[in-house]
Amino acid sequence: MEVLSLTVNGEDIEAEIHPGTTLQKFLHDTLGLTGTKEGCGEGLCGACTVMIDGKAVKSCIILALQAQGKNIRTIEGLANGEVLDAVQESFMENGAFQCGYCTPGMIMASKSFLDETQNPTETDIRHALSGNLCRCTGYHKIVKAVLAASNK
Amino acid sequence: MGDTKEYKYIGKSERNVNGIEKVTGAAKYCSDMEMARMLYGKVKRSHYPHARILSIDISKAKQLPGVKTVIVGDEKTCPNRFGAGVADEYVLAREKVLFVGDAVAAVAAETEEIAQKAVDLIEVEYEELPPVFDGDEAFSRNPPAVLHEGLKTYKTIRSVPPRYDENRPNVFNYFRIRRNDVEQGFKEADIVFENRFQVAMIHHSQMEPHCGIAKVDGSGRLTVWGTSSKPYGMHRDIAESRNLPSSAVRVIIPTHVGGSFGGREPKAEQIAASLALAQEGHPKRPVKVRFTREEQLTTTTTRARYIVDIKTGVKKDGAIVANEMRTILVGGAYAGTGYLTARNGSFGPAANYKISNFSLDAYGVYTNQRMAGAFRGFGNAETLWALESQIDMLAEALNIDRLAFRLMNCPVEGDINAFGESMHSVGAKECLEAAARDIEWGKKSEPKEPHLKIGKGIALGNKYSIVPTASAAIVKVHPDGLIELRTSTVELGQGSNTIFSQMIAEEFNVPVSMVRVLNPDTDLTPFDLGTASSRSTFNMGNAIRKACKDVKQQMFELAAKELGSAADELDTEDSRIFIKGSPEKSLHVSELFIPMVIGGYTLKEGAEILGKATFYLPGITPDPETGHSERPASFYMFVAQAAEVEVDTQTGKVRVLKMVTANDCGKAINPMMVEGQQDGGVLSMGIGSALLEEVITDNGVMLNPQFADYKIPTTLDCPDLDNYKTAIIETAHREGPWGAKGVGEGTMVSSAPAIANAIYDAIGIRFHEIPITPEKVLTALKEKNKERLD
Numbered sequence: 024m025e026v027l028s029l030t031v032n033g034e035d036i037e038a039e040i041h042p043g044t045t046l047q048k049f050l051h052d053t054l055g056l057t058g059t060k061e062g063c064g065e066g067l068c069g070a071c072t073v074m075i076d077g078k079a080v081k082s083c084i085i086l087a088l089q090a091q092g093k094n095i096r097t098i099e100g101l102a103n104g105e106v107l108d109a110v111q112e113s114f115m116e117n118g119a120f121q122c123g124y125c126t127p128g129m130i131m132a133s134k135s136f137l138d139e140t141q142n143p144t145e146t147d148i149r150h151a152l153s154g155n156l157c158r159c160t161g162y163h164k165i166v167k168a169v170l171a172a173s174n175k
Numbered sequence: 176m177g178d179t180k181e182y183k184y185i186g187k188s189e190r191n192v193n194g195i196e197k198v199t200g201a202a203k204y205c206s207d208m209e210m211a212r213m214l215y216g217k218v219k220r221s222h223y224p225h226a227r228i229l230s231i232d233i234s235k236a237k238q239l240p241g242v243k244t245v246i247v248g249d250e251k252t253c254p255n256r257f258g259a260g261v262a263d264e265y266v267l268a269r270e271k272v273l274f275v276g277d278a279v280a281a282v283a284a285e286t287e288e289i290a291q292k293a294v295d296l297i298e299v300e301y302e303e304l305p306p307v308f309d310g311d312e313a314f315s316r317n318p319p320a321v322l323h324e325g326l327k328t329y330k331t332i333r334s335v336p337p338r339y340d341e342n343r344p345n346v347f348n349y350f351r352i353r354r355n356d357v358e359q360g361f362k363e364a365d366i367v368f369e370n371r372f373q374v375a376m377i378h379h380s381q382m383e384p385h386c387g388i389a390k391v392d393g394s395g396r397l398t399v400w401g402t403s404s405k406p407y408g409m410h411r412d413i414a415e416s417r418n419l420p421s422s423a424v425r426v427i428i429p430t431h432v433g434g435s436f437g438g439r440e441p442k443a444e445q446i447a448a449s450l451a452l453a454q455e456g457h458p459k460r461p462v463k464v465r466f467t468r469e470e471q472l473t474t475t476t477t478r479a480r481y482i483v484d485i486k487t488g489v490k491k492d493g494a495i496v497a498n499e500m501r502t503i504l505v506g507g508a509y510a511g512t513g514y515l516t517a518r519n520g521s522f523g524p525a526a527n528y529k530i531s532n533f534s535l536d537a538y539g540v541y542t543n544q545r546m547a548g549a550f551r552g553f554g555n556a557e558t559l560w561a562l563e564s565q566i567d568m569l570a571e572a573l574n575i576d577r578l579a580f581r582l583m584n585c586p587v588e589g590d591i592n593a594f595g596e597s598m599h600s601v602g603a604k605e606c607l608e609a610a611a612r613d614i615e616w617g618k619k620s621e622p623k624e625p626h627l628k629i630g631k632g633i634a635l636g637n638k639y640s641i642v643p644t645a646s647a648a649i650v651k652v653h654p655d656g657l658i659e660l661r662t663s664t665v666e667l668g669q670g671s672n673t674i675f676s677q678m679i680a681e682e683f684n685v686p687v688s689m690v691r692v693l694n695p696d697t698d699l700t701p702f703d704l705g706t707a708s709s710r711s712t713f714n715m716g717n718a719i720r721k722a723c724k725d726v727k728q729q730m731f732e733l734a735a736k737e738l739g740s741a742a743d744e745l746d747t748e749d750s751r752i753f754i755k756g757s758p759e760k761s762l763h764v765s766e767l768f769i770p771m772v773i774g775g776y777t778l779k780e781g782a783e784i785l786g787k788a789t790f791y792l793p794g795i796t797p798d799p800e801t802g803h804s805e806r807p808a809s810f811y812m813f814v815a816q817a818a819e820v821e822v823d824t825q826t827g828k829v830r831v832l833k834m835v836t837a838n839d840c841g842k843a844i845n846p847m848m849v850e851g852q853q854d855g856g857v858l859s860m861g862i863g864s865a866l867l868e869e870v871i872t873d874n875g876v877m878l879n880p881q882f883a884d885y886k887i888p889t890t891l892d893c894p895d896l897d898n899y900k901t902a903i904i905e906t907a908h909r910e911g912p913w914g915a916k917g918v919g920e921g922t923m924v925s926s927a928p929a930i931a932n933a934i935y936d937a938i939g940i941r942f943h944e945i946p947i948t949p950e951k952v953l954t955a956l957k958e959k960n961k962e963r964l965d
Contacts, residue, residue, distance in 0.1 A: 051207075057203060057204075057207035058199070058201070058202075059200070060204075060206075060207075060383075061206075062383075062384075063468040063881065063882055064467060064468060065468070065881055065882075065883070067881060067883055068382065068468075068882055070382060097200065098198075098200035099199065099200045099201075101199070101200075107195075107198065107199070111199065114194075114198050115190055115194045115195070115198055116190075118190075118191065118848065118850075118851055120194070120197050120198065120668075121434075121668030121669065121851055122381070122382065122431075122432065122433045122434040122667060122668025123193075123197030123431060123433070123668060124204065124381075124382035124433030124434065125382045126197050126198060130198060145896055146895075148890075149890040149891055150890075150891070152890045153889045155890075156382065156889065157382065157859070158379075158381060158382050158434055158855070158859055158860075158887060159382075159434055159851070159855045159859070160851060160855055160858075160859070161854040161856075161857060161859045161888070161893055162889075163854040163893070163896065164850075164851065164854065165890075166890065170896075
């Protein structure tokens, strides 16, 4: 067992974990933050996307210990109390989800991209989200929503 | 045409009522659910495609610390077979395994890791048997393997029983249509084409892998949670396969399910139930069986391979005089939904065009691979792949424009289809015209470079919705005015909760936020056939309206006494009941209840303001010899799609530059959600099935069991926002709620042929099988060039 200390959504956490624990499993199973989902367990679908120090990562292929001392932001930490983040609001407005299983990862990847990109084109957005799989929407309304949020 | 009346909530793109949970991460899916002292289940699976089970040694597994329960397929665990139409499957295989991945044992342990270690310690001795994989071989009179020797002894469903073939031991269903005389028709034809078309096996790839949780409570009652789209079907399978009375089982489906697309057979749920029931001691702990992505892709049901032999005859003037088809759904080890898909895949060709002489033989066959059957389109995408490719070829041979040929032959209101049914609510022409307009049919685009070839293609399709069908709804008015809806429709992401809320909002003149939809729970929500066949808007919508009528009747009778009027003089808005014409004479719903001492509010009689209704539509069972029926389906959704593709003749890669879809859904209750269905059907599964997706197997083993190699479309595989257009064609149905029909199932039945027809236009090569991969394109181009040089 190893001691893990990190900050998750602004909260300081300390826990004893098995060193083989992935960051996704730590967030989902240990902390109960179930928004960060396992979709494939191999870093291929993006459902597990979170931000480490503001950068989007696939948490199912990162060991929790690799996030030692870092600032993690999950989907649960995006809204400001009752006020949705611009990306979340745009997803609601544009119907950019259906079953919603890929949605937390999709929003985190979008948010991280928009935070570091000014005036992205549609092509830029498609490239940024090419690692996030969705089966329900065909990405049409997702791309529309992210483009709309980029103008806010 | 469509209903042009303006409604307050119907026809509006209301926001998803469950949206906030989904965008904030609060939504709990089955795989997110945790309970105190939960155990985790893992499955031991066969690595042979066909074998006899000689022995199973679970002793080492049982001894592993942290293991609580180990079960095998036996009389205790699974006394009876179950299945959607033919009961051919045990929860855990008994005596024989029939595909690589067939479940033979299961373990429940403190953690998934311990459960998996225990599974690896289970020793199974097999005697290998020859397998059969090929569809033609499995179909033959003397196949290399017969999977179910006892097929004729299995129980079958009463309402749409399967039909076998005396001479073909692997056939699990047979259906036929005979209209007039195809032989005579071929004699009269000026051109006759005969071809074979096939589709590869593809997987639904729902983003949430399959999951089941089961718990036996202190009284011995079993509750099962899962990802199934048919809670009452699952309920029946769980109870009847174990000889449990139906009241001994409760099935709950959470509000949030990560997609279905026809692929949620409740295997994880069944195994969880067996592990929970086999647990020794008290109190019994809940068991979760969560499939990994690999397990999902390799062992759960898929869209079946299809082999379609089609012969079509046309006259010079463009009339289609004869169409003869033999379709084989190449199923898996268990028929599953494949038994019905094999039969109902015939509906598409039967309804697509005016064809005076029509003959179809539809089969479903067993092979030693995992279950294959229902997928969005239910056999119709597969059979229309064949028909719409052949139609394109015939148009060219007749020198008639491919769009014009389809417009000439597509049905209109009142036309008789191959079932002998007079079709009502037919938007085929309007769909074709809209798709042609949006793709700019007839206008040629210039390729950017000489090795890039550009072409356009169009295809017509249709999808029926099933009969017999039944949906029940219960509507309750709370004292504070909230209206609660109890139905067993599963919210899969399609937006059923939202459109049902809109329907109730419209009926009661309340905001959508005043409606609450419960999740399916067989203890609370009444029967529904299942969330499939695009049946929910129409059937559950009608049940909801009937239940609303029942509730309003009760409400108005209670209020009439208070307001001193007759019940039929009353109306309701914003939780107030008022006299029509004198709205100042009103009361709030809460005033119908009287406060009681100690606390709470009650009605004087009737217990609750609760309405209930069933919408039941039996249809007419097709004649077994001719398929004749005047109502073989509840309604048809027509669809036309067109694509513009760019074929890179150096790499073989096909890019969909532009794609459009026009869907006839009747009244669009929520246009944004109708678009959502169109988007997913075209951009994900349409493009995926046409160009990218294939379950590749070798000796029954899936070689590409992860998203790295099983390629579903990404953002980069789809046309840009400006190059994808949708049209909603609202051809009202006289029996639909506000004229609505459905949409989801029909959204990809034209996609593959539209793309393949565009590829033909680009490079002059006709592909008979999908997916049309770069390798296939390059090989075909090489052969074409060789032919030119020879």
